[in-house]
Amino acid sequence: MVINKIRIAVDAMGGDHAPESQVLGAIQAARERFDKIEVILVGDENKIKEIIKSQSCSLENLLVVNASEVVTMDDSPSDAFKVKPGSSLTVGLKLQLDDKADAFISAGNTGAVLSASTLMLGRIKGVSRPTIGSLFPTDAGRTMMFDVGATVDCRPNHLLEFAQMGSIYMNYIFDIDKPRVGLLSVGEEKSKGNDLTLEAYKLLETSGLNFVGNVEGRDVLRGKVEVIVCDGFIGNIILKFAESVLDVLKSKFRQYADKGIRNKIKVAMAYGTLKNVIKDFDYEEYGGVPLLGVNGVSIIGHGKSTPLAMKNMIIRAQETVSRGVNEKIEAAIKK
Amino acid sequence: MVINKIRIAVDAMGGDHAPESQVLGAIQAARERFDKIEVILVGDENKIKEIIKSQSCSLENLLVVNASEVVTMDDSPSDAFKVKPGSSLTVGLKLQLDDKADAFISAGNTGAVLSASTLMLGRIKGVSRPTIGSLFPTDAGRTMMFDVGATVDCRPNHLLEFAQMGSIYMNYIFDIDKPRVGLLSVGEEKSKGNDLTLEAYKLLETSGLNFVGNVEGRDVLRGKVEVIVCDGFIGNIILKFAESVLDVLKSKFRQYADKGIRNKIKVAMAYGTLKNVIKDFDYEEYGGVPLLGVNGVSIIGHGKSTPLAMKNMIIRAQETVSRGVNEKIEAAIKK
Numbered sequence: 001m002v003i004n005k006i007r008i009a010v011d012a013m014g015g016d017h018a019p020e021s022q023v024l025g026a027i028q029a030a031r032e033r034f035d036k037i038e039v040i041l042v043g044d045e046n047k048i049k050e051i052i053k054s055q056s057c058s059l060e061n062l063l064v065v066n067a068s069e070v071v072t073m074d075d076s077p078s079d080a081f082k083v084k085p086g087s088s089l090t091v092g093l094k095l096q097l098d099d100k101a102d103a104f105i106s107a108g109n110t111g112a113v114l115s116a117s118t119l120m121l122g123r124i125k126g127v128s129r130p131t132i133g134s135l136f137p138t139d140a141g142r143t144m145m146f147d148v149g150a151t152v153d154c155r156p157n158h159l160l161e162f163a164q165m166g167s168i169y170m171n172y173i174f175d176i177d178k179p180r181v182g183l184l185s186v187g188e189e190k191s192k193g194n195d196l197t198l199e200a201y202k203l204l205e206t207s208g209l210n211f212v213g214n215v216e217g218r219d220v221l222r223g224k225v226e227v228i229v230c231d232g233f234i235g236n237i238i239l240k241f242a243e244s245v246l247d248v249l250k251s252k253f254r255q256y257a258d259k260g261i262r263n264k265i266k267v268a269m270a271y272g273t274l275k276n277v278i279k280d281f282d283y284e285e286y287g288g289v290p291l292l293g294v295n296g297v298s299i300i301g302h303g304k305s306t307p308l309a310m311k312n313m314i315i316r317a318q319e320t321v322s323r324g325v326n327e328k329i330e331a332a333i334k335k
Numbered sequence: 336m337v338i339n340k341i342r343i344a345v346d347a348m349g350g351d352h353a354p355e356s357q358v359l360g361a362i363q364a365a366r367e368r369f370d371k372i373e374v375i376l377v378g379d380e381n382k383i384k385e386i387i388k389s390q391s392c393s394l395e396n397l398l399v400v401n402a403s404e405v406v407t408m409d410d411s412p413s414d415a416f417k418v419k420p421g422s423s424l425t426v427g428l429k430l431q432l433d434d435k436a437d438a439f440i441s442a443g444n445t446g447a448v449l450s451a452s453t454l455m456l457g458r459i460k461g462v463s464r465p466t467i468g469s470l471f472p473t474d475a476g477r478t479m480m481f482d483v484g485a486t487v488d489c490r491p492n493h494l495l496e497f498a499q500m501g502s503i504y505m506n507y508i509f510d511i512d513k514p515r516v517g518l519l520s521v522g523e524e525k526s527k528g529n530d531l532t533l534e535a536y537k538l539l540e541t542s543g544l545n546f547v548g549n550v551e552g553r554d555v556l557r558g559k560v561e562v563i564v565c566d567g568f569i570g571n572i573i574l575k576f577a578e579s580v581l582d583v584l585k586s587k588f589r590q591y592a593d594k595g596i597r598n599k600i601k602v603a604m605a606y607g608t609l610k611n612v613i614k615d616f617d618y619e620e621y622g623g624v625p626l627l628g629v630n631g632v633s634i635i636g637h638g639k640s641t642p643l644a645m646k647n648m649i650i651r652a653q654e655t656v657s658r659g660v661n662e663k664i665e666a667a668i669k670k
Contacts, residue, residue: 111522139586152521152529186487186571187446194487194568217575221583233529234569236521238576240552245580248556251474272601 005038005061006321008314009101012043013070013088014108015310016303019043022107023051025310030062032311037318040101042067042092067091073303077111081120089113093120096296103317105288107301107310114150117291117298124326126333129154130293131162131232132300133169134239140223144170145184147232148239150291154231156199159183160207164332165292166227167209172323173290173316174226182215182225184234189214196231204229208335287316292329297321340373340396341656343649344436347378348405348423349443350645351638354378357442358386360645365397367646372653375436377402377427402426408638412446416455424448428455431631438652440623442636442645449485452626452633459661461668464489465628466497466567467635468504469574475558479505480519482567483574485626489566491534494518495542499667500627501562502544507658508625508651509561517550517560519569524549531566539564543670622651627664632656 010026012019023041030039038061041048045066052062069087071080081090089108093116095101106113118130131147146162147154163181170179183201185193190201192214204211215225220238230238253271257264288301288309297320301313320326345361347354358376365374373396376383380401387397404422406415416425424443428451430436441448453465466482481497482489498516505514518536520528525536527549539546550559555573565573588606592599623636623644632655636648655661 139583149521184572186484186568194566197568217572217577218579218582220576221579230572231529233521233532234572237519237552237565237569238573241555241573241576242552242580244553244556245577247553248474266607 005036006103006318007038007040007095007101008317009040009042009065009092009095009104010310010314011088011092011104011106011108011113012041012048013067014106014113015301015305017305018107019047020051021305021307022310023048024055024307025305026062026314027052027055027057027059028307028311029314030059033315033318034059034061036322037061037314038063039314040065040095042095043070043088044068065091065095071109071112073109075109075112077109078115080109080112081116089116090120093117093296093298096121102321103297103299105299105301105310105313105317107288107303107305107313110149110300110303113298113300114291117294117296118150121294121296121298124293124295124330124333126330127165127293128161129158130291131165132289132291133166134235134289136220136242138221138223141226142170142174143220143223143226143228145220145228145230145235145239146292147230148235148289149232152231152233152236154196156196156203159196159200159229159231160203161293161333162229163204163207163209163211163227165329166229168325168328168332169290169292170226172325172328173319176226178210179226180224181209181211181227181229182213182219183211184217184220184228184230185214186216187214188216200229287312290316290320292325295326297326340371341438341653342373342375342430342436343652344375344377344400344427344430344439345645345649346423346427346439346441346443346448347376347383348402349441349448350636350640352640353442354382355386356640356642357645358383359390359642360640361397361649362387362390362392362394363642363646364649365394368650368653369394369396371657372396372649373398374649375400375430377430378405378423379403400426400430406444406447408444410444410447412444413450415444415447416451424451425455428452428631428633431456437656438632438634440634440636440645440648440652442623442638442640442648445484445635445638448633448635449626452629452631453485456629456631456633459628459630459665459668461665462500462628463496464493465626466500467624467626468501469570469624471555471577473556473558476561477505477509478555478558478561478563480555480563480565480570480574481627482565483570483624484567487566487568487571489531491531491538494531494535494564494566495538496628496668497564498539498542498544498546498562500664501564503660503663503667504625504627505561507660507663508654511561513545514561515559516544516546516562516564517548517554518546519552519555519563519565520549521551522549523551535564622647625651625655627660630661632661
């Protein structure tokens with residue numbers, strides 16, 4: 001019996017450490033899941049093959065598709081994929097349109113990946129706006145926030161759709177039965193919020209989802225819910241703020257250490273402990289952020305993605321396809 | 336020559352440690368600034384006088400005005416001041432209307448203080464919406480975010496007014512010449528944002544303020560600007576998120592310590608260092624958050640306010656009056 005492998009296109013040129021991290025991560029994934037996936041590295045063929053060769057690697061489920069252009073951080077997010085039709089981004093996404101791949105992952109220019117994915121793949125039938133989810137590690141499990149930047153101006157029904165898509169994702173990817181959904185707002189009471197959330201509250205209440213009401217900024221890291229919905233403008237600002245907190249702490253530690261040798265020793269000791277304590281906050285290990293609502297699979301990684309992060313993104317992409325997340329979204333929205 | 340003292344009404348009953356912290360802070364302020372301020376403690380006369388007596392304190396610039404009711408955290412923010420007309424909140428604010436006080440400070444129910452101040456004091460001529468500012472300690476100075484909860488649904492001109500009021504506050508209270516103003520958004524480019532910020536950008540550009548463009552979530556703690564403007568919905572969520580981060584870190588430290596005696600020792604050592612490192616993040620020392628745009632002076636403190644925090648709030652109130660912040664706001668808005 002031949003089981004069709006899930007085909008995952010990897011943007012080998014996107015990311016701060018591309019193509020090394022990308023290729024190494026792809027090799028790991030292809031090796032670990034030899035029976036289940038086929039990894040298609042998209043980018044500069046020579047460079048990619050050189051790295052594969054350096055790893056003495058010969059895997060028949062690891063393919064290379066050449067792409068001569070590279071989308072960089074300097075390219076305009078909105079039209080990079082058009083301006084550079086030969087880029088690993090455009091070529092990699094097009095594989096899904098041509099039914100040569102089932103999913104695409106990239107750690108490149110986030111805005112460009114987002115625009116290209118949305119415009120090239122189109123939307124799942126019935127979905128008004130796509131959404132990106134980002135995982136926040138919490139005291140009590142995992143919370144994913146939708147949206148963190150795909151749709152900045154939202155109407156109430158967009159937040160409802162984010163809640164539906166987010167619930168399906170948490171259910172089928174993280175095996176959480178009936179994920180609790182919270183609406184990000186400025187107070188717990190139903191009467192607290194802005195025009196958008198007050199209306200969205202009413203839709204969520206009668207949605208059939210496991211909606212538990214409003215959650216506040218202080219609840220994001222506390223694991224009160226598995227899905228937090230908000231417009232992409234707020235979500236993006238909170239995500240970037242959260243990511244900056246650890247950097248600021250590190251900088252504060254350095255400043256303190258610079259004040260003398262005793263401080264330096266204290267910081268050296270404390271820092272090791274801090275690192276252990278906050279390793280749950282390591283955004284790299286979670287397999288990227290999914291773009292939901294597009295008619296295909298696209299997962300966006302952090303620019304700093306390590307080989308491990310890339311491998312995890314590939315596995316996440318496989319699960320998204322094999323567990324039929326998009327089919328479930330289409331069915332849920334239809335209701 | 337008689338210099339009129341600035342009269343500051345203090346809500347003695349508002350706060351987690353009321354009236355002790357409130358009265359002790361008032362005594363400190365009255366003592367330190369004997370020549371310049373008169374402190375009016377508003378609340379349960381007997382309890383207040385008992386605490387004053389226990390401090391063997393007899394200051395002629397420390398007065399008591401009785402108020403028999405107390406607004407608690409269970410009272411509805413929007414109408415607590417009406418439902419409890421005899422409360423320290425209502426009586427304390429009314430002193431400004433009767434020209435018996437120049438300012439009011441409270442560490443009580445934030446929403447109730449906000450509503451009461453806005454509705455009882457009214458707005459400065461020309462101001463459309465009031466705003467609350469919250470200070471974020473940064474790597475490179477001080478940044479204040481406006482708005483953090485007074486006005487959740489904003490129009491572009493509201494953000495312009497917040498920028499004007501915030502600039503005046505940072506200029507006259509923190510002595511920062513031409514404070515840099517940033518508009519909180521999802522990208523640095525002018526073209527990035529939501530409908531609200533794209534319009535507000537245009538107004539800020541031609542405002543005559545020291546507007547430096549958009550700032551992102553990651554910039555909030557980096558001190559790139561002194562004034563950050565955003566709608567009160569986002570500002571409130573970010574503020575509460577920021578406040579929760581340290582709590583979450585503490586909880587993570589505890590969990591790590593619970594895993595064994597070696598961890599416990601490591602955490603004990605690291606924790607002392609962490610405390611030193613993050614003491615700039617101590618929101619208590621900054622003298623409360625000002626409510627700007629109301630026709631009077633109202634400063635809102637953290638529920639946990641210590642005597643030191645209360646003292647700092649009183650001094651902040653004195654400066655707000657003596658430096659004519661409201662007059663400067665009125666003049667700026669008129670332009």
